[in-house]
Amino acid sequence: GENVEQHPSTLSVQEGDSAVIKCTYSDSASNYFPWYKQELGKRPQLIIDIRSNVGEKKDQRIAVTLNKTAKHFSLHITETQPEDSAVYFCAANADNAGNMLTFGGGTRLMVKP
Amino acid sequence: ETGVTQTPRHLVMGMTNKKSLKCEQHLGHNAMYWYKQSAKKPLELMFVYSLEERVENNSVPSRFSPECPNSSHLFLHLHTLQPEDSALYLCASSQEAGGEQYFGPGTRLTVT
Numbered sequence: 001g002e003n004v005e006q007h008p009s010t011l012s013v014q015e016g017d018s019a020v021i022k023c024t025y026s027d028s029a030s031n032y033f034p035w036y037k038q039e040l041g042k043r044p045q046l047i048i049d050i051r052s053n054v055g056e057k058k059d060q061r062i063a064v065t066l067n068k069t070a071k072h073f074s075l076h077i078t079e080t081q082p083e084d085s086a087v088y089f090c091a092a093n094a095d096n097a098g099n100m101l102t103f104g105g106g107t108r109l110m111v112k113p
Numbered sequence: 114e115t116g117v118t119q120t121p122r123h124l125v126m127g128m129t130n131k132k133s134l135k136c137e138q139h140l141g142h143n144a145m146y147w148y149k150q151s152a153k154k155p156l157e158l159m160f161v162y163s164l165e166e167r168v169e170n171n172s173v174p175s176r177f178s179p180e181c182p183n184s185s186h187l188f189l190h191l192h193t194l195q196p197e198d199s200a201l202y203l204c205a206s207s208q209e210a211g212g213e214q215y216f217g218p219g220t221r222l223t224v225t
Contacts, residue, residue, distance in 0.1 A: 034213060043117075043203065043216040044156070089156060093211050100169055100211055103156040 002027040002094035006104025014112050019080050021107045023090035024072040030092040033066060033073045034101070039086045047088075048075070080111045116140050117217035119204050125223045126194065134189040134220050136204030144210040145187040147179060150219070151200035162187060163210040194224045 003026040013019050025033075034049035050057045050064045050073065057064050061080075066073040073092075077084055087108050091101040117138045126132050138145060147159040161169035162181040176198075178190040187204055204217040 032211070036216075043218050045216070046213055049213065087155075100158060100161055101214065102158070106155040 002030060002092055002102040004090060004092050004102045004104040006090050006107055008107060009105060010108045010110070012110045012112065013080050015080060015082060017080055019077045019084070019109055019111075021075045021088055021090070021109070022072060023074070023092075023104050024070075025092040025102075026071065027092065027094050028068075028071065030094060032093040032101075033064070034091050035064060035075050036089045036091065036103075037086045038089065038106075044089060077109075080109075082111050082113050085109055085111045116215050117204060117206055119202075119217035119220050121220060122218060123221045123223075125225060126191070127225055128194060128196075130194075131190070131192040133191065134202055134204075134222075136187040136189075136217055138185055138187075138204075138206040138215070138217075140206060140208075140215060142206040142208050142215070143184055144207045144212070145181060145184070146205040146207075146214065147187065147189050148203040148205065148216075149200050150203055156203075160189075161210060168210060191222075194222075196224050198222065199224045 006023045031052040036044040037047045038044040048062050048064050050066050061078045063076040087106045089106050090104040120135045144163045146161050149157045158171050159173045160179040165181050176193050180188040201219045203219045205214040207214045
């Protein structure tokens with residue numbers, strides 16, 4: 001089945017700096033890669049996703065890049081703000097498992113004011 | 114937020130108790146999911162239902178028993194749980210299986 005690895009597990013940045021979180025996946029048939037943000041005590045919420053027919057997608061300060069050959073994708077947050085502090089999860093679907101999402105282990109991002 | 118709701122929000126139960134978690138989605142979605150979120154394994158997929166049929170069972174112990182009476186409701190029946198089952202149980206739904214998922218607020222379960 002699909003295996004998704006996420007790094008780093010914790011990331012601390014100064015407000016205004018950029019943050020990058022990386023994920024690798026194992027199933028070459030995966031074609032959908034969402035990112036979820038989970039603030040403390042709240043539910044995970046989708047912040048951006050990318051499909052395998054594009055290499056990059058941007059939404060204001062957030063961007064995701066996908067390298068299908070290397071089977072990795074990354075989340076980039078620019079001009080970080082304290083409200084970006086949360087746990088971020090990447091995920092990939094698995095074609096041989098009914099298209100279900102497999103999640104990475106999560107990255108705890110802390111933005112210091 | 115009323116898209117996906119879960120009750121109860123907190124539950125404390127002994128190892129010999131039987132309880133049920135409830136999830137309801139008001140989004141008209143066809144797929145619903147149960148996840149377990151703990152410190153050791155952040156998001157573990159437990160069960161998936163698509164059009165009220167179970168399509169995924171990730172080697173979950175039989176002390177967890179799902180039920181999907183219709184496309185809007187999902188239950189997780191619990192019996193003879195172990196302390197290591199203490200976790201946040203999240204429900205989610207999507208338009209179709211594998212699509213963008215909307216999560217509920219979760220039930221914080223503590224097994225004593």
